[in-house]
Amino acid sequence: xxxxxxxxxxxxxxxxxxxxxxxxxxxxxxxxxxxxxxxxxxxxxxxxxxxxxxxxxxxxxxxxxxxxxxxxxxxxxxxxxxxxxxxxxxxxxxxxxxxxxxxxxxxxxxxxxxxxxxxxxxxxxxxxxxxxxxxxxxxxxxxxxxxxxxxxxxxxxxxxxxxxxxxxxxxxxxxxxxxxxxxxxxxxxxxxxxxxxxxxxxxxxxxxxxxxxxxxxxxxxxxxxxxxxxxxxxxxxxxxxxxxxxxxxxxxxxxxxxxxxxxxxxxxxxxxxxxxxxxxxxxxxxxxxxxxxxxxxxxxxxxxxxxxxxxxxxxxxxxxxxxxxxxxxxxxxxxxxxxxxxxxxxxxxxxxxxxxxxxxxxxxxxxxxxxxxxxxxxxxxxxxxxxxxxxxxxxxxxxxxxxxxxxxxxxxxxxxxxxxxxxxxxxxxxxxxxxxxxxxxxxxxxxxxxxxxxxxxxxxxxxxx
Numbered sequence: 001x002x003x004x005x006x007x008x009x010x011x012x013x014x015x016x017x018x019x020x021x022x023x024x025x026x027x028x029x030x031x032x033x034x035x036x037x038x039x040x041x042x043x044x045x046x047x048x049x050x051x052x053x054x055x056x057x058x059x060x061x062x063x064x065x066x067x068x069x070x071x072x073x074x075x076x077x078x079x080x081x082x083x084x085x086x087x088x089x090x091x092x093x094x095x096x097x098x099x100x101x102x103x104x105x106x107x108x109x110x111x112x113x114x115x116x117x118x119x120x121x122x123x124x125x126x127x128x129x130x131x132x133x134x135x136x137x138x139x140x141x142x143x144x145x146x147x148x149x150x151x152x153x154x155x156x157x158x159x160x161x162x163x164x165x166x167x168x169x170x171x172x173x174x175x176x177x178x179x180x181x182x183x184x185x186x187x188x189x190x191x192x193x194x195x196x197x198x199x200x201x202x203x204x205x206x207x208x209x210x211x212x213x214x215x216x217x218x219x220x221x222x223x224x225x226x227x228x229x230x231x232x233x234x235x236x237x238x239x240x241x242x243x244x245x246x247x248x249x250x251x252x253x254x255x256x257x258x259x260x261x262x263x264x265x266x267x268x269x270x271x272x273x274x275x276x277x278x279x280x281x282x283x284x285x286x287x288x289x290x291x292x293x294x295x296x297x298x299x300x301x302x303x304x305x306x307x308x309x310x311x312x313x314x315x316x317x318x319x320x321x322x323x324x325x326x327x328x329x330x331x332x333x334x335x336x337x338x339x340x341x342x343x344x345x346x347x348x349x350x351x352x353x354x355x356x357x358x359x360x361x362x363x364x365x366x367x368x369x370x371x372x373x374x375x376x377x378x379x380x381x382x383x384x385x386x387x388x389x390x391x392x393x394x395x396x397x398x399x400x401x402x403x404x405x406x407x408x409x410x411x412x413x414x415x416x417x418x419x420x421x422x423x424x425x426x427x428x429x430x431x432x433x434x435x436x437x438x439x440x441x442x443x444x445x446x447x448x449x450x451x452x453x454x455x456x457x458x459x460x461x462x463x464x465x
Contacts, residue, residue: 001058002028003035011037013067018042025052032057034064034106042070049079049098049123059106062130066106071114073141077101081124085147085173090124100125110136113160120146128154137161139184142169149174158183163209166191175200182207185214187224193232199239201227206244210251220251225258225288235262235269242276248283250306250368256280261291263314268293271317275300285311293317303327303338306368310340318345322352334365337396341378348382353390361396361423375401375429379408388412394419398429398452399444406434416444426452427464433457 005011007028008020018041024032025045030053045066047055057075059065068074079098083089101123108117108131117133120126120142132155133139139156142149146169156163156179163184164176171194181188181204188209189201206226211219226246229236236259246256257280261270271294280286281303289295289312298321302309309325312318325338335358342348357376358364376395379385381404391414392399399415402408410428417424424446430436430453438459443450450464451457 001031001033003033004039005035009039011035011039011064013038013040016040016042018045021045030054030056034059034066036060036063038065038067040067040069041074044072044119045075047075047077047101049077049101050093053097054099054101056102056104057106058104062105062107062132064106066108067111068108068115068136069111071112073116073119074108074110074136075103075117076119076121077123077126078121079123081122081145081147085124094124098124100127102127102129103131104129105131107132107134108136109134110159113137116141117156117159119143120149122146124148126150128152130154132157134158138165139163141165141167142171143167145170146174147172151176152178154179156181156184158213160185160214162186162190163188164190166194166196168193170195171199172197174198175202176204177202179204181205181226182209183213184209185211185216185219185224186222187228188226190225190228190230191236192230194234194236196234196236197238199236201239201241202243204244207247208249210248210254212249212251221253223253223258224251225255225283227257228255229258229270230260231262231269237270237272239273240276241278242274244278246278246280248281250283252284254283254285255288256283256286258288259290259292259295261293261315263291268315271295274298285309287311289313289315289318291315295319296321298322300324301326304336305338306336306363307371308339308341312342312345314344316346316348318342318348320348320350320353323354325353325355327356327358335360336363336365336368337361337371337373339371339373339376339378341373341380342382342385343380344382346383348385350377350385350387351389355390356393357395359394359419361394373401374403375399377401379403379405381405383407385409386411390414393417394424396423397425398427399424399446400428401431402428402433402436403431404433405430405436408433408436410436410438410441412440414442416442417446422447426450428452430454430457438462
């Protein structure tokens with residue numbers, strides 16, 4: 001290995017070690033070791049893998065710190081991979097010089113408003129493990145082209161921009177595993193204008209990625225999310241968000257998980273994703289999907305949505321399975337409502353869901369904007385929905401509200417108000433429905449009718465009252 005101290009680096013937090021460290025990167029044996037210390041750098045450490053050859057950087061169990069005092073990334077890994085991950089597409093020189101550059105056990109701290117953490121550009125098999133990045137702008141930016149990316153057991157914390165930014169990239173086979181990604185002002189993990197396939201976001205703690213911790217004037221309403229996927233000019237398919245804790249503090253236009261596909265009647269360009277086994281809470285909309293196709297949402301506990309727990313717009317083929325949408329009863333007087341809304345969607349299933357509102361039927365947290373809704377589960381201008389085997393409790397003003405919907409089947413559901421003071425006006429309210437079947441369900445009366453409708457429906461074999 002090559003010790004940066006042997007190339008003249010001081011690591012005392014005072015001397016500028018840029019030249020010494022760059023010398024070690026270029027002329028060392030490829031394994032760059034940082035002993036314990038604080039290494040000031042004022043410009044980007046460039047690693048051109050085609051010239052440098054196989055490369056690893058280690059920070060001695062996390063005891064070493066790079067302090068970036070200039071603009072740009074502290075470390076830039078650049079390679080030349082331009083094809084797929086198929087073995088036949090790799091050139092011999094990539095295996096010889098460029099594969100699997102590894103950065104591990106080191107801290108990167110920014111001390112310049114335009115300092116970034118790590119840039120990965122055109123690299124095959126880049127691996128980050130046990131890295132702490134804080135007080136920079138963007139923690140990790142991956143761009144141009146990459147394959148088989150591993151980001152594992154990293155702390156990406158308190159940065160003024162985005163934690164992990166997949167930006168204008170063609171990216172396949174990527175895992176983000178076991179990381180803490182929190183307090184990044186513009187989002188935890190964000191995808192923009194990219195072609196993405198096979199992305200797994202698993203077992204992470206992704207929290208508080210908005211402006212609240214920074215208090216930048218006028219920035220509270222900048223749209224953000226813990227996981228933000230905006231296809232822009234690209235497409236994002238074949239991914240999993242599973243076994244994560246995804247929580248936040250409220251921010252206007254915020255979401256815990258946000259997908260934005262391509263609208264305007266085009267192919268949606270975002271879909272073929274599973275969102276499963278996560279704890280998701282505390283944002284304006286916990287999950288917000290716009291113009292997506294083919295999303296499976298199951299096995300999550302979702303709570304404290306200031307507007308909706310789940311908001312789906314202009315989408316199709318959404319499978320909403322056995323999730324629990326609820327509130328925290330320990331909060332008592334400081335409760336937030338729950339709610340699920342589909343708007344302008346088609347060909348979707350809702351199965352095995354538990355959806356329970358708060359006792360008050362309205363927000364009681366001081367200063368929270370009142371929620372505007374017609375029911376706990378709302379379908380607006382939707383068609384070909386099956387709602388089966390779900391339980392909806394303590395809705396207000398209704399349990400289910402359907403407006404302008406066609407070809408909808410509600411079967412085997414329970415819709416009740418169990419509160420001592422009932423606030424549900426009707427179990428189901430239908431406005432301008434076309435071809436709606438309600439069957440084999442347990443429907444409570446609430447304060448008004450069991451089913452309220454202004455059109456003909458088929459209702460059979462239901463237990464009412």
